[in-house]
Amino acid sequence: MKSFAIIPGPMTRGPDFFLIGAPKCGTSALADYLGQHPEIGMCPRKETHFFADDQLFGRQQMHPGRRRKTLTEYLSWFETLQGRRLGEASVWYLYSRGSGERIKAFRPDAQLIAMIRNPITAVPALHSEFVHMGIEPVRDLESALALDEERVRGGAPPGFPPASYRSAFRYAEQLKAYFDLFGRESIHIVVFDDFKRDTAGAFRGVCRFLGVDSDFDPEIRIVNANKEARVPGFQRLVKRPPTSVRRALRVVTTEDSREWLQSRLSRLNTRNRPRGRIPPAVAAALLPEVENQCRELRELIGLDLTAWLEESDRIASG
Secondary structure, three states: OOOOOOOOOOOOOOOOEEEEEOOOOOHHHHHHHHHHOOOEEEOOOOOOOOOOOHHHHHHHOOOOOOOOOOHHHHHHOOOOOOOOEEEEEOOOOOOOHHHHHHHHHHOOOOEEEEEEOOHHHHHHHHHHHHHHHOOOOOOOHHHHHOOHHHHHHHOOOOOOOOOOOHHHHOHHHHHHHHHHHHOHHHEEEEEHHHHHHOHHHHHHHHHHHHOOOOOOOOOOOOOOOOEEEOOHHHHHHHHOOOHHHHHHHHHHOOHHHHHHHHHHHHHHOEEEOOOOOOOHHHHHHHHHHHHHHHHHHHHHHOOOOHHHHHHHHHHHOO
């Protein structure tokens, strides 16, 4: 593991809190609301995954040769931010224990925010996003989920951060690893259902945890709605251009300009669309995972997630 320990000072000011995930649990919305707070400066790049361990960094690459950002480059994103608290949001940090170790080396006193959601609804949302991004070749949710064990054994598609869909949402195991590193008092947990039902209240709870004014009211707006590629083939081409195209672009463009162009083309090829109904067969397949998480989270932190079980039973029964 590379060490990220640095001497604090005016030239090296970086994040002191991290929104570590999980994916499809409201992290984009919370990062947006925190970024509106006058006492908080949020990194303008969400999903930097700068502290990703080597395994996670490798899985995230759509093509070989992608360069890690240097510490200097990473810290430059915070140079102009205002606020006495600085934050960064990357949803796969929670999944990766190695990421937690890197954050600990960089900022031993960091505060962390984790968001969790019923896997019954989180997995379909993640599958939809991966299809839109062009990293999930199997568009049918039930068929993609059925590949979980095969992908754990043989490897997931390029750009696919977790080993499988199920492994992305094993919250108890993931949280315990962070508790062991940072202590329970340094980690604030937000349940997606609570965040959705009382967004302002959940936001105030996060503000109190961070020690900033909890009376501030952000603009509550829809962030990161479900997306669909207008032309799936074009989306895959944007995300994974042929080797000859990548080589040519490297000659005439910078890395930042290529990232901007990719993002711009992807947005032009995107439309928002409500997610379809979760198939009962998918819910039934995920029900054991939900039961395990409810039991383990109750034992770990005393969290009552009976509502997850009720929701899962309802969807599985059709």
